[in-house]
Amino acid sequence: MKAVKTRCLLSIIPVITILVPLVLHAAEPEEIIKYRQNTMKAIGGHTAAAGAIVQGKVDYKNQLADHVRALQALTADIPGLFPKDSDFGDTKAKDEVWSNRAEFEKRAKSAKTNVAAFAKAVQGGNPQTIVASFKEVGESCKACHKDFRKKDD
Numbered sequence: 001m002k003a004v005k006t007r008c009l010l011s012i013i014p015v016i017t018i019l020v021p022l023v024l025h026a027a028e029p030e031e032i033i034k035y036r037q038n039t040m041k042a043i044g045g046h047t048a049a050a051g052a053i054v055q056g057k058v059d060y061k062n063q064l065a066d067h068v069r070a071l072q073a074l075t076a077d078i079p080g081l082f083p084k085d086s087d088f089g090d091t092k093a094k095d096e097v098w099s100n101r102a103e104f105e106k107r108a109k110s111a112k113t114n115v116a117a118f119a120k121a122v123q124g125g126n127p128q129t130i131v132a133s134f135k136e137v138g139e140s141c142k143a144c145h146k147d148f149r150k151k152d153d
């Protein structure tokens with residue numbers, strides 16, 4: 001009986017040694033920065049692709065809803081991509097992202113609201129409303145970048 005118990009405990013050790021680092025290990029700031037830049041690139045990709053459809057440059061109307069869904073998911077928590085301690089290194093985020101957090105969160109919320117309105121317009125199917133709401137989405141990206149992202153050098 002005792003032997004079985006010991007064996008049982010021993011068999012758990014490898015599991016613990018694998019799980020503990022996964023839980024306790026905080027992500028490196030560089031990895032967070034890379035992750036958020038890749039996520040922003042994805043947001044940029046879906047916005048540009050949706051724009052090409054909305055403006056009639058390409059005929060992929062059947063994929064518009066997919067881009068909108070992706071945009072809704074990826075813009076749901078933009079501030080979450082900018083945790084404390086991810087403010088140095090290879091990032092274009094300005095210090096204001098952290099020092100003027102309330103305003104930054106307001107811009108993020110406004111982008112989220114505009115993406116939701118765009119999604120509703122796409123569902124509604126009125127081309128004029130779709131174009132107008134898409135423009136609003138673009139404006140909210142610009143509004144945040146203007147004050148919170150460093151210009152390309």
Ligand code: HEC
Nearest residue numbers: 037040041043044047091092093107108111141144148149
């Ligand atoms: C609340 C602020 C905010 C909003 C809203 C926002 N962004 Fe950004 N975005 C940033 C910041 C800050 C960076 C710089 C991140 C870094 O370098 O660490 C960035 C970076 C980017 C990049 C460059 C990624 C790279 O490194 O290659 C793209 C592309 C981008 N955003 C697209 C968009 C689009 C499209 C929207 C609107 C749908 C949007 N963003 C909305 C703050 C925002």
